[in-house]
Amino acid sequence: xxxxxxxxxxxxxxxxxxxxxxxxxxxxxxxxxxxxxxxxxxxxxxxxxxxxxxxxxxxxxxxxxxxxxxxxxxxxxxxxxxxxxxxxxxxxxxxxxxxxxxxxxxxxxxxxxxxxxxxxxxxxxxxxxxxxxxxxxxxxxxxxxxxxxxxxxxxxxxxxxxxxxxxxxxxxxxxxxxxxxxxxxxxxxxxxxxxxxxxxxxxxxxxxxxxxxxxxxxxxxxxxxxxxxxxxxxxxxxxxxxxxxxxxxxxxxxxxxxxxxxxxxxxxxxxxxxxxxxxxxxxxxxxxxxxxxxxxxxxxxxxxxxxxxxxxxxxxxxxxxxxxxxxxx
Numbered sequence: 001x002x003x004x005x006x007x008x009x010x011x012x013x014x015x016x017x018x019x020x021x022x023x024x025x026x027x028x029x030x031x032x033x034x035x036x037x038x039x040x041x042x043x044x045x046x047x048x049x050x051x052x053x054x055x056x057x058x059x060x061x062x063x064x065x066x067x068x069x070x071x072x073x074x075x076x077x078x079x080x081x082x083x084x085x086x087x088x089x090x091x092x093x094x095x096x097x098x099x100x101x102x103x104x105x106x107x108x109x110x111x112x113x114x115x116x117x118x119x120x121x122x123x124x125x126x127x128x129x130x131x132x133x134x135x136x137x138x139x140x141x142x143x144x145x146x147x148x149x150x151x152x153x154x155x156x157x158x159x160x161x162x163x164x165x166x167x168x169x170x171x172x173x174x175x176x177x178x179x180x181x182x183x184x185x186x187x188x189x190x191x192x193x194x195x196x197x198x199x200x201x202x203x204x205x206x207x208x209x210x211x212x213x214x215x216x217x218x219x220x221x222x223x224x225x226x227x228x229x230x231x232x233x234x235x236x237x238x239x240x241x242x243x244x245x246x247x248x249x250x251x252x253x254x255x256x257x258x259x260x261x262x263x264x265x266x267x268x269x270x271x272x273x274x275x276x277x278x279x280x281x282x283x284x285x286x287x288x289x290x291x292x293x294x295x296x297x298x299x300x301x302x303x304x305x306x307x308x309x310x311x312x313x314x315x316x317x318x319x320x321x322x323x324x325x326x327x328x329x
Contacts, residue, residue: 026256026257026258026259026260026261027258027260028258028259028260028263029258029259031258032254032255032257032258032259033255033258033259033263033267035251035252035254035255035258035259036251036252036255036258036259036264036267037267037270038248038251039248039249039251039252039255040248040252040267040268040270040271040274041270041274042244042247042248042251043248043271044270044271044274044275044278045274046113046117046244046275047117047122047125047275047278047279047283048278049240049241049244050113050114050117050118051117051118052237053114053118053237053238054118056222056223056238057220057222058111058114058115058118059111059216059220060217060220060222060223060224061114061238061241062107062110062111062114062213063213063216063217063224064224064238064239064241065110065241065242065245066107066206066209066210066213067206067210067213067214067242068238068239068240068241068242068243068245069202069206069241069242069245069246070203070206070207070210070242071242072242072243072245072246073199073202073203073206073246074203076199076246076250077199077200077203082199082200084200085196085197085200085203085204088195088196089204092195095194095195095196095204096204096208098190098193098194099194099196099201099204099205099208100205100208101190102187102190102191102194102201102205103204103205103206103208103209104209105183105184105186105187105190106183106184106187106202106205107209108179108183109179109180109183109184109187112125112128112176112179112180112183113125113128113180115176116128116176116180120283120285121176121285122275122276122278122279122283122285123276123279123280123285123287123291124174124176124177124180125176125177125180125275125279126272126273126275126276126279127174127177127272127294127295127298128176128177128178128179128180128181128184128272129180129181129184129271129272129275130269130272130276130295130298130299130302131159131162131177131181131298131301132180132181132184132185133265133268133302133305134155134156134159134181134298134301134302134305135159135181135182135185136185136188136189137152137155137156137305138156138185139185139186139188139189140189143189144189144192149308149312151304151305151307151308152304152305152308154301154304155301155302155304155305155308156301158297158298158300158301158304159297159298159301161297162293162294162295162297162298162301163178165290165293165294165297166290166294169290169293169294170290170291174294198249198253199249199250199253202249224238260313261313262309262310262313265306265309266306266309269302276295
């Protein structure tokens, strides 16, 4: 889910309040389920792709991912003549600063994920995306002043306990997991404060970062520092980072209009689950008793979180509102 970059809906990771405006209900279709499944499946397969780039510097990989994502989005925006966001920037130029900061956050998320994949720490990356919803509701409380419900408090508490257990039993802070979850959760919070749509926002984020990576390629001693590399066959594998970033995002954005919020939220666990399976059963990463305890607590926390999410799903809120309105007539 790396990427779940902008790839994963930040709103899924935020706590709700009773006073919040309930989003309109979405009718779930089989086509929507398949579209969402395709998006999550592609995100789940990211490690298979990034493992093929293990000979490259992680920062170099992210530089190419940013550049080729920018190129792909530019093609889409040009083909669809989608430039409304320019007027939004003119009316509110402060969006640029917010978007730049969010771009740095998502690039950091991508970088940490790629480093984890090529450093045989897929389990840590998987854990990071598992705890994203829990970090997200905690961020909502801290930054959006939202009140947590009882089950959400328990879920967050179990997540904190799991981190403490890892520090005590494994002797190290799970920084990879915390950076992945933290950057993505803060990124999600920032997306809730911007008027830009996902695709438009990602385009601006990448275009603001492209000059930095061009400068880095020019002064760093990596493959991309040499002009001949850009005209070699090796560049094609790195160029794929653009479409594989954009395609699942477009699929996911489409699915949000065809799949109910609660179902989409549960499907979101598919990505870290498949990454976990890849780490343990395909790449043979060590999964001992201590890690089982850590993951076990997170899974229990996610179960409680999911129960709370189901109880307060938008359709249920609409039913309660309708009943309340009927009773007052």
